[in-house]
Amino acid sequence: MNFENLEVHLDELPDFKSVELNSIQKRYKKLIWINEGFVFTLLFAIPIVAFFIETVPVWLSFVVLGILSSILAVRATEIEKGFPLRLFGIRQYDIIYQSGFFYFTETVIPYNRIQHVEIKQGPLSRFFNLYSLRLYTAGASSGDLIIDGLDKETAQKLKAKVLAKTTIVDE
């Protein structure tokens, strides 16, 4: 492929890969595990209880247990391997976020396309003193970006930065 008609030389453009990325708070991983643990305890309870019900065949409980265990294994890999990949970066005109082990995604949102910014805190994240930042773009929610597991200072700094840039572009 040649990019000759694009007016600028592509190799001279700033590469989003060259930015230094910051990791989110380490304690956020604990929070994910607590959430996950809660869900899986409930799920695992079903086949285990079923063992004691005579009308349910034993093999069925084993099959369900097997399926649940493999899902748990996949989730565990995703959390453990994927957590170090959750990184965000700030550039002059945009914000970069990457995440995911099985599906590694890198998102770039220019500040001048952000509609509004929200800082959120759920009940569990209040306990860990963690915040999540949600950047809204126009259109469907698939275009929005959520950065979880930030401490208060970082979240507010990011919000201020993003808002400052959006208004500057507006003027």
Added chain:
Amino acid sequence: MSNIDFSIPRLQSFNGIFLIFFTDLINRVRQNIYILAIPFFKKNLLQDYGTYIIIGVILFVVLQFVFSYLSYKKFKFSIQEDAFHLDQGVIKLSHIEIPFERIQNINLQQNFFQQILNVVGFEIETAGEGTAEIKIKALSKDFAQSLKDKLIKEKERRGDDELQILDDESALDSKVSERLKRSEEPSLLFKLNFTTLLKVGISSNLFKGVGLLLAFLAYAYNFVRDFLTQIYDLNLEEDFTNRIPETLTFILILIISVIFIGFFITVMTTVLKYFDLRVIKNQENFEVEYGLFKRINKVIKKVKTQIFEVRTNPIKKFFKIKNIYVSQASSNQISEKQKIGIVGVSQPNLDTLFRSLFNVNLSEQVYSVCKSQARLFFRYFYQRLAIIILLSFSAYAFYFNWVSGIGIFLLLVLFVFLSILKVKKSSIGINPTFINLRDGSIETNHSFVEIYKLQSVRLKRNVFQQYNGHADLILETASGSLVIEYLRIEEARKILNYLIFKVESTDKDWI
């Protein structure tokens, strides 16, 4: 413009009572359609309970009419100082207020009933959540038109007021001159004649019609079988299975006739849907109007246009026509149905439309093209293979014979062929203003997006892609996302850098 006082709360057109009544009645009947099946199970039903049934039906219709009348009486709308007001509801009252500046589109349409009763439906679309949308079922044509004009006028005045606050004298002058320029009359841009419409129908994807027919047949078959087995104690399924070998020709004839009727249905539905399609240029916007029984009127706004799709296939190429689908900014992912379709467009008309929407010529656009890599084939292949395996299992479990074996094998060959075509067609072209995405298998779709209308860009790589150096490029627009699968990672990265650079260096807002 007529001088109607819109500030008095008004009811709908008088015929609206009947319209509301009929539509409610039809809905009610549709919800309770299974009641019709009762007579089949009980013999002598009419003799035994005839009077009760008749009284019940009459009571039901009268109650329905009273309810429809009340909902007609309670449905009041008016234009006040600042907003469009609407009161409605018989049991649960609600009041809706739409400020003029939030009105995005006003659509007038007529379905079959509305045509008979000589009224039009009136819809107000807003930019926000879908809940605030207003639908008035029945207005007289003239009244609807003047209401629409009035609302548009109010909205424009509102826009000007804001400008006056913001801008100084000179800007106002330019605004006035722009207004003068804008006051040109609506002109017919293009009109679809009946022969072209037929061509559109013939070149449509006939599998839509076949699918519709099969769904209907399956439904009818189940319905009939249920009755027969209930009443005559007849096992149709067993009978059918036993006779398969002798009735191969019958099946062949069945398949051919299904395809033939499916084709006919496709042509019919297309003709009915897009009957008398007109595109009218109204100042900066385009009004699209089509339909025989249900007349639909939609507005393409220049600023709201996000994705401009051009679709062709070999038959369309032969007829020298193209279909255009326009997606406008919305708070949701745009569904296929929400896209505004302009079908049967010739190349010169396509050029005109493109030029008036984007101010540049389509034919002059040169793109740097980047293709999806051949590995994409395996993704499609594995997805299709899952279907094949599922089918094989079910064939094995039920009646496995050489016919179903050959059928499944042919299907596999077809899938492979389509997957290869899909991979070959998938590519992205870029130039300084546009992105041109190509996809399709037998048909070819080009989606055009102006770069500055992008919201965000992302790269997605699953574990295999991380290993073999490929990435999916996802472009987010205000009417949903576009995906190009399996680009080489370096190329995808370069494209992302370029697109982001273009979005950040523009001073144009996306809307």
